[in-house]
Amino acid sequence: MTKSKATKQFKKEPSTQKKINTQPNSKPTVRKSIATVEIDLRKPETHRIQIKIKHDKKRWPGLIQFPVWSPGSYMVREYSQHVSHMKGASKINKNTWRPYREANQISFEVYGFDRIVQTNYIDNKIAILVGSALLPLLHGPFEIILQLPKSWSVLGSALNFKATGSNSYKAKVRDDDHWIDCPIVTAKKNHGGTKKFLVGKIPHTFTWVGSEPSVPIDKIIADTKKICQRTIKMFGSAPFKQYNYLIDFAPGFYGGLEHRNSQLSQFDPDVLGDSTNYEAFMGLLAHEYFHAWNVKAIRPERLGPFNYLEENYTEDLWFAEGITSYFDEMIPLDCGISTQESVNKARLKDVNILKDGNPGHLRRSVAESSFDAWICLYHRNEDWLNRDVSYYVKGAQIAWCWDARLQKLTKKKWSLEKLMKEIYREYGITAEEPLATAAPGFTRKDLLLFCEKTTGQRHNFVEEWVNSTKPLPWREAAKFFNLHWEEKVHDIFHHQFGFGLNEEKGKLRATIVFNGTTAEKAGLAPKDEVIAVDDIRVTNKAQAEAAVKRSQTKVRWLVARAGRVFELTLKSKKHAGLGVEQIPANTKSAL
Numbered sequence: 001m002t003k004s005k006a007t008k009q010f011k012k013e014p015s016t017q018k019k020i021n022t023q024p025n026s027k028p029t030v031r032k033s034i035a036t037v038e039i040d041l042r043k044p045e046t047h048r049i050q051i052k053i054k055h056d057k058k059r060w061p062g063l064i065q066f067p068v069w070s071p072g073s074y075m076v077r078e079y080s081q082h083v084s085h086m087k088g089a090s091k092i093n094k095n096t097w098r099p100y101r102e103a104n105q106i107s108f109e110v111y112g113f114d115r116i117v118q119t120n121y122i123d124n125k126i127a128i129l130v131g132s133a134l135l136p137l138l139h140g141p142f143e144i145i146l147q148l149p150k151s152w153s154v155l156g157s158a159l160n161f162k163a164t165g166s167n168s169y170k171a172k173v174r175d176d177d178h179w180i181d182c183p184i185v186t187a188k189k190n191h192g193g194t195k196k197f198l199v200g201k202i203p204h205t206f207t208w209v210g211s212e213p214s215v216p217i218d219k220i221i222a223d224t225k226k227i228c229q230r231t232i233k234m235f236g237s238a239p240f241k242q243y244n245y246l247i248d249f250a251p252g253f254y255g256g257l258e259h260r261n262s263q264l265s266q267f268d269p270d271v272l273g274d275s276t277n278y279e280a281f282m283g284l285l286a287h288e289y290f291h292a293w294n295v296k297a298i299r300p301e302r303l304g305p306f307n308y309l310e311e312n313y314t315e316d317l318w319f320a321e322g323i324t325s326y327f328d329e330m331i332p333l334d335c336g337i338s339t340q341e342s343v344n345k346a347r348l349k350d351v352n353i354l355k356d357g358n359p360g361h362l363r364r365s366v367a368e369s370s371f372d373a374w375i376c377l378y379h380r381n382e383d384w385l386n387r388d389v390s391y392y393v394k395g396a397q398i399a400w401c402w403d404a405r406l407q408k409l410t411k412k413k414w415s416l417e418k419l420m421k422e423i424y425r426e427y428g429i430t431a432e433e434p435l436a437t438a439a440p441g442f443t444r445k446d447l448l449l450f451c452e453k454t455t456g457q458r459h460n461f462v463e464e465w466v467n468s469t470k471p472l473p474w475r476e477a478a479k480f481f482n483l484h485w486e487e488k489v490h491d492i493f494h495h496q497f498g499f500g501l502n503e504e505k506g507k508l509r510a511t512i513v514f515n516g517t518t519a520e521k522a523g524l525a526p527k528d529e530v531i532a533v534d535d536i537r538v539t540n541k542a543q544a545e546a547a548v549k550r551s552q553t554k555v556r557w558l559v560a561r562a563g564r565v566f567e568l569t570l571k572s573k574k575h576a577g578l579g580v581e582q583i584p585a586n587t588k589s590a591l
């Protein structure tokens with residue numbers, strides 16, 4: 001689409017939009033609990049959780065089915081593999097049991113020792129409980145009784161737990177969606193803590209478990225609060241009445257999962273003293289917090305209500321993850337937590353990934369990549385970059401280009417930030433609304449039509465970027481935001497031969513072999529070990545680079561694969577491998 005075609009004006013109609021009602025006048029209907037669930041963590045050293053579910057009716061209705069995935073992480077994880085010792089029901093397929101006749105109670109055991117944010121983890125000091133990985137679907141409101149080991153005193157969750165004595169806690173759960181959306185962290189005394197703070201009038205709780213962070217927790221909380229204030233200011237209001245940060249400080253770990261009024265995030269506590277790592281940690285917390293609006297309140301139509309028993313397909317994860325990735329950098333920048341330089345680096349990193357290291361972006365659109373997340377992004381292999389594109393990376397670049405284009409067309413009257421606020425007012429639901437009865441999520445067609453009506457600008461350029469494999473107009477965005485750049489050889493192996501090289505346990509190995517390159521034609525394969533270049537033994541990248549620089553246009557590579565050694569001749573030719581780098585004369589781009 002050319003620029004001139006994008007300037008057709010639409011009548012601005014923002015005043016007709018509905019307002020998010022965060023404090024409904026009518027009380028939500030309280031439905032009677034249909035079951036009591038006992039979750040017993042009193043033998044944490046076994047990494048096993050004992051579950052007992054008592055149905056309040058005379059007998060268990062229907063089948064007992066366990067979810068296979070957690071919303072926000074688009075991968076079938078087959079949670080029922082961790083279930084054992086089922087009593088009161090017989091198994092009929094991988095995740096389904098049939099209760100015995102007249103049975104009104106079942107009990108079973110769940111193993112949890114995988115320290116990621118999408119499943120259960122329990123050891124003798126901490127536990128992380130993830131709803132979809134712990135209980136079957138109960139199809140109604142229920143009550144939880146959580147029994148903790150004696151010396152455990154840290155407990156965090158968006159569920160409203162009440163102590164009932166003997167280190168036992170009770171909470172009411174509205175429905176399966178509510179349970180699956182409320183992970184729980186708990187820990188032994190001195191292996192975590194809880195602090196509370198207000199953002200405006202909204203209570204926020206920060207609960208951490210695991211190792212002590214290497215920067216003061218009060219600094220982390222003070223910076224977190226700034227991000228909360230800025231995000232709420234951006235959207236005008238919050239879709240929740242209270243919010244819970246649940247943080248697992250686990251050395252060597254990184255990850256996060258969003259929920260409607262909480263987040264479960266993991267970060268390495270030992271590296272926070274380094275400013276780049278600290279910015280990454282704050283970016284992670286900002287990202288998951290932003291998701292409370294974008295993907296939980298404003299959601300693509302297929303993402304809530306969910307079918308927990310199979311894949312839920314959507315073409316719009318570029319919006320959920322890309323826009324969120326863009327603002328998780330812009331918001332900490334605006335709070336003074338990160339610098340313009342690091343944000344510029346992040347923007348150019350995305351440019352480099354797409355332009356240089358991810359030829360798959362010329363083959364698949366972000367709509368396709370989003371749809372296939374279940375089998376592609378979440379199942380990456382050595383060839384993934386040749387045939388797929390990350391909807392995070394390209395989605396964030398779409399957000400950047402969209403922001404620049406919108407500001408340029410409207411002479412800064414509209415920005416993506418301002419537009420997101422209107423999108424939230426139109427499509428947002430609150431954390432208190434049951435998903436089963438909430439307004440449906442957006443379709444892309446309606447969303448873009450709404451953007452056109454609101455800003456008075458055609459938005460067919462966004463549709464084209466989402467559906468097309470053409471490179472995005474990133475140069476236009478860089479120019480608009482005064483980001484100056486130059487092209488440089490970033491990777492000599494990629495640039496001259498078309499493959500990636502990595503050092504791994506004292507060995508040099510090819511990582512990716514790009515399609516249509518010298519390396520591919522010569523027969524180099526991913527994971528090949530590189531032993532020598534032109535008869536010179538090489539054991540690290542610097543030696544290999546020096547050997548390549550000394551050689552002629554034809555370079556002999558001695559490689560090993562599957563127990564055999566052989567020589568390949570690679571012709572040096574100009575491939576990709578030209579990264580872009582920021583150069584000075586940059587001025588701060590406004591959020």
Ligand SMILES: [Zn+2]
Nearest residue numbers: 287291321324
């Ligand atoms: Zn995300």
